[in-house]
Amino acid sequence: MGSFDSEIMRRRTFAIISHPDAGKTTLTEKFLLYGGAINLAGSVKGKATARHAVSDWMEIEKERGISVTSSVLQFNYDGYCINILDTPGHQDFSEDTYRTLMAADSAVMVIDGAKGVEPQTRKLFKVCAMRGIPIFTFINKMDRDAKDTFELLDDVENELGIATCPCNWPIGSGKAFKGVYDRESQKIVTFFDTQKGTKEGTTDVVDLSDTDAVIKEIGEAAYEKLTEEIELLDGASAEFDIEAVRSGKLTPVFFGSALTNFGVEIFLQHFLKMATTPLARHTEEGDVDPMGDDFSAFVFKIQANMNKAHRDRIAFMRICSGKFDADCEVKHVQSGKVMRLSQPQQIMADERKILSEAYAGDIIGVFDPGMFSIGDTVCAPKRNIKYEGIPTFAPEHFARVRQIDTMKRKQFVKGITQIAQEGAIQIFQELNSGLEEIIVGVVGVLQFDVLKYRLENEYNVEIRLEPLPYEHIRWIESKDVDVAKLTGTSDMKKVTDLKGRPLLLFVNPWSIQMTIDRNKGLELSEFARN
Ligand code: G4P
Numbered sequence: 001m002g003s004f005d006s007e008i009m010r011r012r013t014f015a016i017i018s019h020p021d022a023g024k025t026t027l028t029e030k031f032l033l034y035g036g037a038i039n040l041a042g043s044v045k046g047k048a049t050a051r052h053a054v055s056d057w058m059e060i061e062k063e064r065g066i067s068v069t070s071s072v073l074q075f076n077y078d079g080y081c082i083n084i085l086d087t088p089g090h091q092d093f094s095e096d097t098y099r100t101l102m103a104a105d106s107a108v109m110v111i112d113g114a115k116g117v118e119p120q121t122r123k124l125f126k127v128c129a130m131r132g133i134p135i136f137t138f139i140n141k142m143d144r145d146a147k148d149t150f151e152l153l154d155d156v157e158n159e160l161g162i163a164t165c166p167c168n169w170p171i172g173s174g175k176a177f178k179g180v181y182d183r184e185s186q187k188i189v190t191f192f193d194t195q196k197g198t199k200e201g202t203t204d205v206v207d208l209s210d211t212d213a214v215i216k217e218i219g220e221a222a223y224e225k226l227t228e229e230i231e232l233l234d235g236a237s238a239e240f241d242i243e244a245v246r247s248g249k250l251t252p253v254f255f256g257s258a259l260t261n262f263g264v265e266i267f268l269q270h271f272l273k274m275a276t277t278p279l280a281r282h283t284e285e286g287d288v289d290p291m292g293d294d295f296s297a298f299v300f301k302i303q304a305n306m307n308k309a310h311r312d313r314i315a316f317m318r319i320c321s322g323k324f325d326a327d328c329e330v331k332h333v334q335s336g337k338v339m340r341l342s343q344p345q346q347i348m349a350d351e352r353k354i355l356s357e358a359y360a361g362d363i364i365g366v367f368d369p370g371m372f373s374i375g376d377t378v379c380a381p382k383r384n385i386k387y388e389g390i391p392t393f394a395p396e397h398f399a400r401v402r403q404i405d406t407m408k409r410k411q412f413v414k415g416i417t418q419i420a421q422e423g424a425i426q427i428f429q430e431l432n433s434g435l436e437e438i439i440v441g442v443v444g445v446l447q448f449d450v451l452k453y454r455l456e457n458e459y460n461v462e463i464r465l466e467p468l469p470y471e472h473i474r475w476i477e478s479k480d481v482d483v484a485k486l487t488g489t490s491d492m493k494k495v496t497d498l499k500g501r502p503l504l505l506f507v508n509p510w511s512i513q514m515t516i517d518r519n520k521g522l523e524l525s526e527f528a529r530n
Pocket of ligand 1: 258
């Protein structure tokens with residue numbers, strides 16, 4: 001136990017995962033509203049203005065010409081200190097989105113009630129599941145016609161393979177949305193379409209056992225449907241088990257409407273109670289106690305060119321133990337160098353705040369003189385902590401890179417290798433071909449443009465990208481496989497990554513299993529552990 005326990009214990013660091021348009025921005029905004037970090041009440045100027053007050057942080061950042069993927073929002077609520085990590089989801093979905101999840105202790109999964117589980121949610125969920133962090137589900141947009149509630153729960157269970165435990169239950173949806181039934185208190189909280197953007201929603205609370213009052217509030221038909229559903233639910237759903245929640249095996253489910261601000265605060269309160277304090281992180285020598293006195297942190301993201309005028313790089317670190325003090329020296333474990341972190345700051349959506357201290361659970365951004373790599377550890381100089389690396393995640397879009405002016409071969413190789421080392425793109429070469437034929441892989445297509453732009457602007461090299469049809473990549477896990485002799489499918493290509501590890505590219509998803517079946521002992525993985 002260290003001397004800052006109370007500061008660390010009150011921290012909750014999480015990411016919100018969702019498919020674009022499910023309502024992540026709206027929900028974040030409402031969280032901030034409760035935390036008093038923004039104040040829309042009393043100054044509601046229509047939705048458009050209200051939204052721009054804080055969020056679409058990506059838009060704001062773009063307008064200001066700084067990064068598109070840099071934010072963490074910190075605010076206090078009810079004694080908790082909350083860090084929400086931004087997981088860019090629209091066109092700027094990238095490997096950084098996955099890496100950010102490595103810095104979270106839990107995740108809030110937002111699902112559109114009319115759509116159920118969508119592709120991007122599935123991808124992000126997989127990464128959270130790999131880490132075994134707790135996942136809390138908020139089924140949003142109940143003020144619009146939603147799918148049947150049991151169907152939605154089945155969808156989460158079948159698509160994602162996690163058990164569900166509804167904490168509340170919706171009464172109708174769309175025009176017929178009457179509110180939710182809270183299973184623990186056995187009370188009904190009724191829904192009124194409150195003024196958008198305010199936090200003072202008017203709601204009534206009635207006991208389910210008070211039949212007359214309930215019928216008066218929601219009508220007889222809704223009451224009958226609700227009691228039937230509750231009976232079914234009590235018989236069928238998983239028992240609530242906090243240990244199963246904490247290990248990511250069971251997701252508590254809440255229903256609400258972020259836009260009309262219904263069910264958001266109840267969700268936030270339950271979530272904060274159930275979510276974990278900063279988790280211990282693994283090293284080869286065992287876990288490091290977050291409450292320990294000694295500072296330690298790992299780099300999960302490096303952002304180049306945050307400020308066009310300075311061509312700076314910022315390394316984002318998640319503090320894993322102890323307290324960070326800007327005046328103290330730290331050791332960069334990978335190089336053994338002891339130094340002071342330069343200009344530590346908290347990068348928020350709309351400001352950069354210079355920090356003098358921060359605690360386990362927090363995220364800081366520091367100027368990177370070019371020494372940090374993703375996954376590196378910094379810690380108190382007397383310690384030698386080395387956190388396990390951040391996996392490399394599977395890109396989904398591939399292109400062959402053609403250099404337009406072949407005379408500039410050296411700059412080209414230098415540029416593309418550096419950009420790949422920063423983690424913005426991954427580069428591959430055909431088996432036994434050297435850097436003659438370079439294939440680039442990205443998680444989000446925007447990174448193709450970033451690569452082209454940066455090569456032109458920073459290295460003065462022009463390229464052309466020829467799209468390739470591959471969509472699936474697998475690292476070869478089994479050690480004793482002769483890659484040259486592997487028999488695959490006709491749509492398969494053998495390549496190696498920057499570290500010389502062999503991989504397979506596939507056009508069709510079913511080819512993956514066929515290749516495993518055809519080669520005894522072959523093990524493939526969607527992540528590469530570093
Ligand atoms: P995202 O960050 O997950 O991409 O979603 P965002 O919050 O931007 O929400 C996407 C759209 O869904 C927005 O509408 C937003 O107002 C709407 N929305 C979010 N939560 C709810 C909800 O609970 N109920 C309903 N009915 N709508 C919701 P938009 O028209 O795309 O944006 P705007 O122009 O209205 O701001």
